[in-house]
Amino acid sequence: MTPSATDQHSLPSNSTTQNVLVLGATGSIGTATVDVLRQLNEVDKKQCWHLWGASAHSNAKKLLQIQSDATTWGTNIAPCKLLFSEPSLGRDFLAENSELLPDAVGLGADCLVQAAQAAEVDTVVAAIVGRAGLESTLAAIESGKRVALANKETLVMAGPVVQEKLAASHAELLPVDSEHSAIFQCIQGANNPPRKIILTASGGPFRTWSKEQMREATPKSALAHPTWDMGPKITIDSATMMNKALEIIEARWLFGLSADAIEVMIHPQSIIHSMVEFADGSVLSQMSPPDMRLPIQYALTYPDRLPCDSPPFDLKKNWNLDLEVADLERFPALGLGFEVARVGGTAGAVLNAANEEAVGLFLDGKIRFTDIVDGCKDVLHHHHFEPSPPLERLLQLDDWARKELRRRMNLIS
Ligand code: NAD
Ligand code: MG
Numbered sequence: 001m002t003p004s005a006t007d008q009h010s011l012p013s014n015s016t017t018q019n020v021l022v023l024g025a026t027g028s029i030g031t032a033t034v035d036v037l038r039q040l041n042e043v044d045k046k047q048c049w050h051l052w053g054a055s056a057h058s059n060a061k062k063l064l065q066i067q068s069d070a071t072t073w074g075t076n077i078a079p080c081k082l083l084f085s086e087p088s089l090g091r092d093f094l095a096e097n098s099e100l101l102p103d104a105v106g107l108g109a110d111c112l113v114q115a116a117q118a119a120e121v122d123t124v125v126a127a128i129v130g131r132a133g134l135e136s137t138l139a140a141i142e143s144g145k146r147v148a149l150a151n152k153e154t155l156v157m158a159g160p161v162v163q164e165k166l167a168a169s170h171a172e173l174l175p176v177d178s179e180h181s182a183i184f185q186c187i188q189g190a191n192n193p194p195r196k197i198i199l200t201a202s203g204g205p206f207r208t209w210s211k212e213q214m215r216e217a218t219p220k221s222a223l224a225h226p227t228w229d230m231g232p233k234i235t236i237d238s239a240t241m242m243n244k245a246l247e248i249i250e251a252r253w254l255f256g257l258s259a260d261a262i263e264v265m266i267h268p269q270s271i272i273h274s275m276v277e278f279a280d281g282s283v284l285s286q287m288s289p290p291d292m293r294l295p296i297q298y299a300l301t302y303p304d305r306l307p308c309d310s311p312p313f314d315l316k317k318n319w320n321l322d323l324e325v326a327d328l329e330r331f332p333a334l335g336l337g338f339e340v341a342r343v344g345g346t347a348g349a350v351l352n353a354a355n356e357e358a359v360g361l362f363l364d365g366k367i368r369f370t371d372i373v374d375g376c377k378d379v380l381h382h383h384h385f386e387p388s389p390p391l392e393r394l395l396q397l398d399d400w401a402r403k404e405l406r407r408r409m410n411l412i413s
Contacts, residue, residue: 159252175295244264358409
């Protein structure tokens, strides 16, 4: 029997409340996070999971629905703050809802940073897509929060800056990305670092396509991911395998590994989320059907494990767990990922920005699918590399790389 919200709130008198801020609440990870919080309020006997605030960039209606749903969880605290990162969206919303108190609503990118710094917030789920998630994620780290990190682009752009800020605060950075969560789970209790990690990749919709076929790929075919239902940017990244490139770089900074200790294997079923090899040759993996609610929940409740709504791994079914060697020839993004993980410095910010720009152009029908990675390679190899850039320089290069990508695609002069 599932306990009701009322049962949940016969919690012991010494129970605590976790105030959670979900940045990017209306997206794929954001929606899954809200579902995890709802369900945690049914199963957690120690604490309440209060949705303190949630942000949206374009879907005010969905944000309002999230706020309304959260009032039924029985956490009995103030309604979730509504943060509109796109100010015009928030202004329109306020014009229609003038009765709302000003401190219940935030407008613009700054309100995300302020929310991430708020003293009441315990945990920030960084689920904004792309470079737009950088400042709020850094603010949450500086403010010593638990940060459940889905926004891998922050680590790709600014890995050393994140490491510095982590060292100077009491923040905890917990991976939400399923591969990195798998690795994090596999290294619990190990006194020695792994000798190697093996990131698995589904291979995306073009796993078996030739380069010539990929040249003609349309946004519709690239958006049809075989195993995961995700936002458009990461879905295109999965098709080019730039997602795995970003994850190689993410793993390099999260786990402090050298690029040579990272491998990629293709695993089309997305059951083995990644593997870790230790000095004695033991290989551990974390397995579960593809459902982001599991890694999201682990980042929230770590080190506790609580029941989760994600489907169980049914061993009686005839699972075919295939592993294939990744083809760096057909998927040159992987080579770029290893290269950037090796050199660090300004390379991550340039690769990330060029890729974000190229994905947008491909989705708008302005460039070919194969131009995405070709363009990123060009921009990366023509930038002035610096080994230890400050954050301001990374932001300048983000801007430069986007323009340079457009220039190389003959879209601006
Ligand atoms: P999505 O497109 O579904 O959602 C993105 C969210 O970011 C939305 O809430 C949107 O409103 C917000 N947003 C968009 N532009 C913004 C801007 N300029 N300023 C502020 N907010 C903005 O994306 P997603 O698939 O949920 O992915 C989110 C992040 O999680 C990405 O970094 C992605 O790489 C990572 N991730 C996603 C998955 C997945 O299964 N979807 C898995 C692993 C990692
Ligand atoms: Mg992943």
